[in-house]
Amino acid sequence: MISVKKISKQYIKKLFTFISGDKIHNQNFQNKVLVNAFFEPSTRTSLSFEVAMYKIGGKVISFNKDISSIKKGESFYDTIKTLCVYGDALVIRHPDIKKIEEAQQIATIPVINAGNGNSEHPTQALLDLYTIYNHLQNQSINHSLTFHDKDTNQNINILFIGDIVNSRTIHSLIGLLCKFENIIINVLPYKDCNPSSELLQTLLSHNSLSGEISKETLNIEKYDIIYSSRFQKERSSQENKPDIIIDKEFMTKVKKTAIIMHALPRNEEIDPKVDEDERCVYFKQMEHGVLVRMGILAELFATE
Ligand code: NCD
Secondary structure (H helix, E strand, O other), X not given: OOOHHHOOHHHHHHHHHHHHOOHHHHOOOOOOEEEEEEOXXXXXXXXXXXXXXXXXXXXXXEEOHHHOHHHHOOOHHHHHHHHHHHOOXXXXXXXXXXXXXXXXXXXXXXXXXXXXXXXXXXXXXXXXXXXXXHHHHHOOOOOHHHOOOOOOOOOEEEEEEEOOOOOHHHHHHHHHHOOOOOEEEXXXXXXXXXXXXXXXXXXXXXXXXXXXXXHHXXXXXXXXXXXXXXXXXXXXXXXXXXXXXXXXXXXXOOXXXXXXXXXXXXXXXXXXXXXOOOOEOHHHHHHHHXXXXXXXXXXXXXXX
């Protein structure tokens, strides 16, 4: 799993149905070993893959680049070759966009992209999408995302706020959302964080209207889903600060039935004082991360 481009609606439906049932809790892959290899910091993605693997009965080993033979000059090629001897699947995060695909070409075991530079983060996008799916189910909303055939569909409006150019979670989630109908996607970038022309083109073809809005044209009341993201300091040389903060005042304008999402970690863009508001689901997303990754791994080992 390298990019959302290759994830089909059929796969998503199968995955969501599987993890919404009981079977997911009765998996036993005791002979399987997952290798976690993070060349960039992580809390949630690495730990949730680890716990997901334990919950489906498997085992995990973790590669730490700082105490590895990379320090003795070992190449990326030899490192990946080595990891493939020890494990049955490789979860890898890397700051360089190209390295995950390179790993896949070297690897003899399945490779899962856990974030490559500012490009993609497909498993985060799946857990984000599952959070949206769950929300629509809870509200009994018929939608293409909840796999209703004949759509008596209402439109869902989603707004992404933040470092649009550098947020891989936003890129991957938009990639998945564009596979579904009746979702209107808008982006509200922080100063100097505008989307790439490629992303704007994707939004234009999906919405049939430009997807970029500004602070001046923002109409908070209209959105069903608001997805905030932090300024990706590690990928930018600029000193920047979020110019939109989700705080108590912001929340007074948000729809009663809307949800506020964030992949975490957060910096200043969401005031912790709003955490208790039931529309804020970022900690729920974390729970879904474990479940979705259990499903991804179980499906992978079952079809191997
Ligand atoms: C995201 C990431 O690493 O891209 N975090 C995550 O995986 N939960 C978002 C971020 O770091 O801002």
